[in-house]
Amino acid sequence: MGEKKNHAEKQYQEIKTKAEVKKPLTQDKTVVMVGTATCGKAAGAIDVRETFKEEINKRKLNAEVVEVGCIGHCYAEPLVVISKPGFPSLCYGNVDEGLSSRLVEDYLVGDDPCYEYALVALEPNEEFPTFTDFPRGMFEQKVILEQCGLIDPEQIDHYIAVDGYHALAKALDMEPKEVIEMIKESRLRGRGGAGFPTGKKWDFCCMNVQDPVRYVICNADEGDPGAFMDRSILESNPHQVIEGLIICGYAVGASQGFIYVRSEYPQAVRRIYTALEQAREKGLLGEGILNTDFSFDIEVFQGSGAFVCGEETALIHSMEGKTGMPRHRPPFPAEVGFRGKPTVINNVKTLSYIPHILNKGVEWFQSIGTPDSPGTAVFALVGKIENTGLVEVPMGTTLRTLVYDVGGGIRNEKEFKAVQIGGPSGGCLPESALDIPIDFDSLQEAGAIMGSGGLVVLDEDDCMVEIARFFLDFTQKESCGKCTFCRLGTRHMLDILMRITTGQGEKKDIEILGDLAVDIKNGSLCGLGKTAPNPVLTTLRYFMDEYEEHIQGKRCPSLMCPELINFYIVPKKCSKLCSACVGSCPVEAIYTREDGLKAIDLEKCVKCNSCPLACPPEYDAIIKVSPPERVEELEKENA
Amino acid sequence: MNKKISITIDGKEISAEEGRELLWVALENDIFIPNLCALKEKDRPSASCRLCFVEIEGFPRPVTSCTQPVTEGMVVNTRSPEVDRLVGTAFELLLSDHRLGCSKCPKNKACALQRIAKERKLKLKPKRLDKFEKDTPIDDSTDLFVLDRNRCVLCGRCIWADRHIARVGAIGFSQRGIKRKVSTFGDKLLKDSPCIECGECVEVCPVGALVFKKDYGK
Amino acid sequence: MELLEGEKEVIISQVSEILGKHKHNCENLVPMLQEVQNQLGYVPELAMEMIADSLEVPAVAVYSIVTFYNQLRLNPPGDHQIRVCMGTACHMIGGQIILNSFERRLQIEEGETTEDRKFSLERVACVGCCAIAPVVVIDDLVDGKVTPTRVDGILLSFENSNNNEGKKEQEQKPVERGEGQE
């Protein structure tokens, strides 16, 4: 590294010194950080931000309100972090306008941090526990999520102040080949699903030395219907991804990069544009980056809503103005890609690791995770779990730890049934698979895939046939329709699953379903079709009994499939004094019987599940029964 | 011209041009491999019908022969239990979405589907799968030919002919997934499209979806 | 779809402006279509033809693209767009029930627009707010933890606000108010 002058480094230090003045967590001023990523906004973060601003202005306090991204604890949105000189930085959850006013009054004006509302402190201190004092914090290890929620994504100085873009300077002072070598050595694997070694991909892209034109693309088309890691990273720390992409461009010798982002993520799109603009102003993007002779720029391309466009050849076609249909590989994009030129396509998370690896080194990276899957894994934990949100754990952590220690276990004391991992391309794993370590290869063996990182926890009330049907419905709708297996095969599978979940399944259906699944997996043209059967294959493998119940008993054991259940008000439990359920029913199916108790008109009932939720817990009178005919028996018994 | 190499297909030694797609090498040597979407003139195969699977020694699983360049010493089997299973399912899937009634179809006896069924001893009527009931109106608005989408297998050959032989741009694929179909702009009738009725698309249709009016009722 | 009087002119002027902003190559096709939709709410046939002409590609090639992508619409949407999230988390917690509730209340199916063009109903796959499932996005506002009864409330609030708008209009035009009172 020595022989190249430290041009970039020198220039970087200048930029950094200027940026440090604007460091978010300074010790001489109170800063209120409001999480306004999409999840925060939906929970009311904008009102919270406004309340803080108003109250602070009204009192003329020396305090600043900044907007930050998502800190990952989505279950407690809106989240606010307050850092006041002399106190540890404290994070508050479920903040509303009332609490905002109170915090200004009691904490900013008075000196009472209102510990009863605080979730956690950010730095070790005498007063309040930090993340590492909670089980979740013990198992989590934040690398690419580290700054998410703690810096203002719309202020590049915040990122630079925490050493952002330093890795770029380091890279520019190295030979491109050295950068590739370093990434290869780190054994970083792509986080977009398949886990392909990133360094190898970069190397592959440089093979054709005759043609100097190459492109690099960041794949931010996150289409998995239960995942939002990439969105969250782009909304919370876009510069980290941009830095990774510039380094990637430098390493493979590209002068143009693209970020392909879903247009369904308007806030992410806006923040990327802002970030790119700011990076150009600082000379970190554009002509002669950091005073070197390396020039590189990034354009944004917005996807128009097609899951299959996450597949790399489809993504390229859609950028070229064609329909987003995949093509046969080889040739791989690293050989023949965008505009026919060698092209590297990497996921948002993959690129986010790059600056960290350059800054902290290969050994550090390999010290996290497992030998074959080094680093961390980022998951969007959702479903029937206490602590929904974004988590980052070292690879090799078991699913059990993830669900119970990090996720806080199942909500409402229900029983765990399965985790769905990897979205529509992934699978459902049962209790018995919970001790599988999370890494690319172990999950594949169990029939699921690492996927992009969606992890949905299912409990006893979730029907596994219905889950399989849901995913098949998704892939069937998203199939591009080019090839026979995926276009027609997924439709047949869906039809069969629909028959089963409505009680019209036959015994032979299971065999046809399984056979079709295997053939679609082996015969489809692209990854969408090749993985679409996974949710069915895994549920057939681990939850066959549920399929059989639907087919032979015509009942849904989890009481979920609407055609196979009915709602029933147990007269013994119902109270004449209450009519909560009557008002909750959107179709007026509940009536008062002559004796004052309530009953459901099954003809009218649309099975929307409102009334059991409305029935006060002290009565808990409304039950679901399956098969639906069971109601008649109950009526006779209770007559 | 590329270098000549020698490969083996179904035990038969064949000399071929290096790098050509296996499908064409086989077909030119009278070895049948089912196919619908392949067109020799196309620079990149669409590989969408998924009927041309073969087994190659040293490859973990069957590959589509229309995308596979031949290399020196390659040993190919056009049949194996795995290949037959894939081809059988792909064929059954296509037929589950294809209006039968061969006796009334102008393409009877000249249809690629019938040929595949005969060569591979496959049933035209799907036995495991239900048929999708399609009832798309037939477009007989031109003087020259008829487009019956109920018989279309979405091989895309007509669209290629429209763009590259006729150079007109009257038809293309529209929609996606199960709704994918051959369309004109705005799903208008062919007579209201830029179609010049040259008949190039009809020539390349492997099934009874595009047929000349003169062949009807023959 | 027949264009109303004046609509044609609007389309031509908007599309010409968009065409003026971009280089005429295929790589800009999708961005141009997205801009057309942002301006007009949908991609009319006339716009597709104009764009096809300027890029020198067949109009049917543009039609292929518009019908391929979920986001691009061939018909104008309602005044308010209701998008029900059908992501995994929302589905597991009753997204379908919410969608059904909207369908029932608006008497349209998913993908359709009400006859008075006030509401259109669509499904989306995960808007990334799984923690507050089930989620509905109304125009640009994300609404979480929606229940069937809330659906009624949501629609009612729109009806009320529309009535208010109506009132304002009436106040500005006293003559018409007189007529209304009869």
Ligand SMILES: Cc1cc2nc3c(=O)[nH]c(=O)nc-3n(C[C@H](O)[C@H](O)[C@H](O)COP(=O)(O)O)c2cc1C
């Ligand atoms: C149907 C389908 C959808 C995909 N969607 C995404 C996606 O949303 N984001 C992503 O990064 N990769 C996606 N991929 C994987 C990409 O094709 C590609 O492998 C990945 O972007 C490579 O990046 P990596 O090496 O960093 O993992 C998808 C693949 C398939 C087959």
Ligand code: SF4
């Ligand atoms: S597998 Fe599905 S998505 Fe992929 S090319 Fe075939 S039809 Fe299209």
Ligand code: FES
């Ligand atoms: S001929 Fe190979 S897939 Fe159609």
